Amino acid sequence: DQQVKQNSPSLSVQEGRISILNCDYTNSMFDYFLWYKKYPAEGPTFLISISSIKDKNEDGRFTVFLNKSAKHLSLHIVPSQPGDSAVYFCAASAGRNYGGSQGNLIFGKGTKLSVKP
Amino acid sequence: DAGVTQSPTHLIKTRGQQVTLRCSPKSGHDTVSWYQQALGQGPQFIFQYYEEEERQRGNFPDRFSGHQFPNYSSELNVNALLLGDSALYLCASSRLGADTQYFGPGTRLTVL
Numbered sequence: 001d002q003q004v005k006q007n008s009p010s011l012s013v014q015e016g017r018i019s020i021l022n023c024d025y026t027n028s029m030f031d032y033f034l035w036y037k038k039y040p041a042e043g044p045t046f047l048i049s050i051s052s053i054k055d056k057n058e059d060g061r062f063t064v065f066l067n068k069s070a071k072h073l074s075l076h077i078v079p080s081q082p083g084d085s086a087v088y089f090c091a092a093s094a095g096r097n098y099g100g101s102q103g104n105l106i107f108g109k110g111t112k113l114s115v116k117p
Numbered sequence: 118d119a120g121v122t123q124s125p126t127h128l129i130k131t132r133g134q135q136v137t138l139r140c141s142p143k144s145g146h147d148t149v150s151w152y153q154q155a156l157g158q159g160p161q162f163i164f165q166y167y168e169e170e171e172r173q174r175g176n177f178p179d180r181f182s183g184h185q186f187p188n189y190s191s192e193l194n195v196n197a198l199l200l201g202d203s204a205l206y207l208c209a210s211s212r213l214g215a216d217t218q219y220f221g222p223g224t225r226l227t228v229l
Contacts, residue, residue, distance in 0.1 A: 043207055043221050044207070044220045045220070046218075091159075105150070105209075110159055
């Protein structure tokens with residue numbers, strides 16, 4: 001049973017417009033959420049994260065929103081650029097309950113974003 | 118500042134063989150986690166090492182074992198390889214108490 005779900009396998013957006021990537025989770029023990037970007041033949045690159053005590057975190061063009069009651073988070077990219085084309089993974093952890101560094105990161109299956117010029 | 122490095126990049130083995138994959142963490146990091154990413158899937162947690170001890174383990178059989186050295190580098194060993202072990206193996210490092218794991222480029226293992 002998937003604890004982290006990314007229901008859209010792919011998303012196509014025009015350059016300059018907003019990209020919205022969605023993620024749903026089922027485990028209410030998750031207290032930290034991350035987004036990673038992955039290019040082919042490379043490892044995932046950390047993008048942005050959010051703690052469960054917040055509902056929004058912003059870093060440049062990237063904003064992550066967390067709706068705990070709906071167990072839903074989203075990543076907004078504004079404006080989208082062709083270099084943003086990659087697979088985006090949502091990940092969650094209950095690591096803070098282990099009193100230290102995040103342990104088991106649970107990943108979704110990813111959403112492939114294509115930004116067209 | 119070197120990031121997480123992994124070796125080898127690619128590896129081809131046959132069923133029943135054993136394989137060792139290596140990882141050097143990012144400078145300043147003391148915790149290493151290993152993940153398996155099958156085609157079309159997200160990474161799946163195998164285990165995590167801190168202070169040369171396995172700290173947490175995911176749902177993987179005992180054929181998967183690991184080691185962490187005093188310099189924080191780590192090895193992943195897989196015995197009795199199966200066709201289903203073909204995947205991208207990712208190493209991630211972090212500092213104990215930090216919130217984010219940083220990934221290496223991965224080792225692509227193909228089992229024939």
